[in-house]
Amino acid sequence: MELARVFEGSSSSSDEELGDLLVVVDRVKVFRDRRNPFEMYSEAEFRDRYRFYKDTVRHIITLIEDNIAPMTLRNCSLSPADQLLIALRFYATGAFQILVGDDYGVHKSTVCRVVQRVSEHLAGMCPHFVKMPENQQEKLLVKTGFHAIRGFPNVIGCVDGSHVPITSPGGENAELFRNRKTYFSINVQAVCDSKLNIRDIVARWPGSTHDSTIWNASLLSARCENREFQGSYILGDSAFGCTPYLMTPLLNPTTPAERTYNAAHKATRNCIERCFGNWKRRFACLSLGLRTKLENTLTILVATAVLHNIAISQNDQADDFEAIQQYEDVENDINNDNFPGGNAARRALIDTVFR
Structure with missing residues (x-):
């Protein structure tokens, strides 16, 4: 040992004492000071x-x-x-x-x-903290919150996708994760309420996947198809197809009623953009990119969604955090799919509420 060389030339008794000391030192556990x-x-x-x-x-x-x-x-x-x-x-x-x-x-x-x-x-803990309104009282509370924004009735959620940068996961399917902006990502779909709580999250699709594909394959879409939320609407942008339960904006509004509908739709749907913004501001790892293994990355996405909702429940808002924008988010193509009853339901809504 280096310390022994310093004492070279000492007497034999000193050498014995030093040896005993070194044994004691070797056995001492070093605990790092971790302050509170x-x-x-x-x-x-x-x-x-x-x-x-x-x-x-x-x-x-x-x-x-x-x-x-x-x-x-x-x-x-x-x-x-x-x-x-x-x-x-x-x-x-x-x-x-x-x-x-x-x-x-x-x-x-x-x-x-x-x-x-x-x-x-x-x-x-996601099923406990991230969930759609389950009874009529909860649904009414959510609808009231949305209606107060710009008078859009019966809205129980706003949906959109947002890309979280990741490192290439490698393997033969790696390029599926490369999005239209050329970086690797997970396209995270979320539904939020007017208080910016995340009500539903799908965090597993590669960055090349279109928003409408994720929605159509989601459990929430199936629940809507089964009329679990009958008489309620989810608002999405033009990347989604218009259905009787998913209202999208008109691409070319011409009448005052249509323009009023689009304005109310945009103002109300802004909640999901703010939700994603607050989520990423609080957790910079979601903006700067995750360098973890793919399985761990997907878990982190859901974990931070849970924490996002817990923070809101504790009145711990994220509005004051500085925004970090290292990667440009991805805009989807306009969805021109014509789902049966979707346009008719939207027209009826415009004629009865926004005229």
Whole structure:
């Protein structure tokens, strides 16, 4: 050992004492100093780093701590709170995992495992936090919120797709993930309400997939087809086909009633654009791009949707976060599909409500 060379030429008794000392030193475990972020940061500093108020994070800890066991490593132990904060720091920055690990004195492989296990548990909570209104009272509440925007009646959600950049997943199907802007992505479809809660999410389709393809294959579309939301509308842009339950804008409005319909549609549907904007502002990893394995990437997308809704429930808004726009979002072609009854339903709505 290098330390032994410093004491070269010492007496034999000194050598024996040094040997005993080195044995003791070798056996001492070195615990890294991990300070408590709740105590070391002000509220503003904490929120800037983790994208949530302290009380919101404490609330999230209560939701996961019984299911995320402490991680005992060779030289430290990570509590459920430590693990959540590591995951939140990764979501908030999109930084390489080695940099997040440096903040906590753990190896990047530990960060990878922590982010994966926290994301899996949060994503597992999706059915509880991300769901369409289930009864008449909930539906009425959602419809009332939308109607207050510009008088569009019976709306229970607004749908759209947004691209989250990823690294190439490799393999023979890798090019399917390359979108029209030439970068690799996941095309995430979401439905939101007027409060910007995510009510439905589909986070598994490659970036080359058209919005209408994702919608037509979705469980929510099937539920609408089965008239589960009879008498209600979902608003989508011109990338979707017009159906009796999915209202799209008119491409060439000519009458005052048609222009009023389009204006109300645009103002109301703006909720989903704001929803995606807040989601990506809070979690910079969604704007800067995810460099995780594809399976973990899909889990992170759902996990952050759950966190988005939890934040809203705690009145922890994301409007004040700075927008990060590194990749240009993808615009879909206009959908000219003519679904039976869609145009007729839209015409009846225009003639009865917007004339």
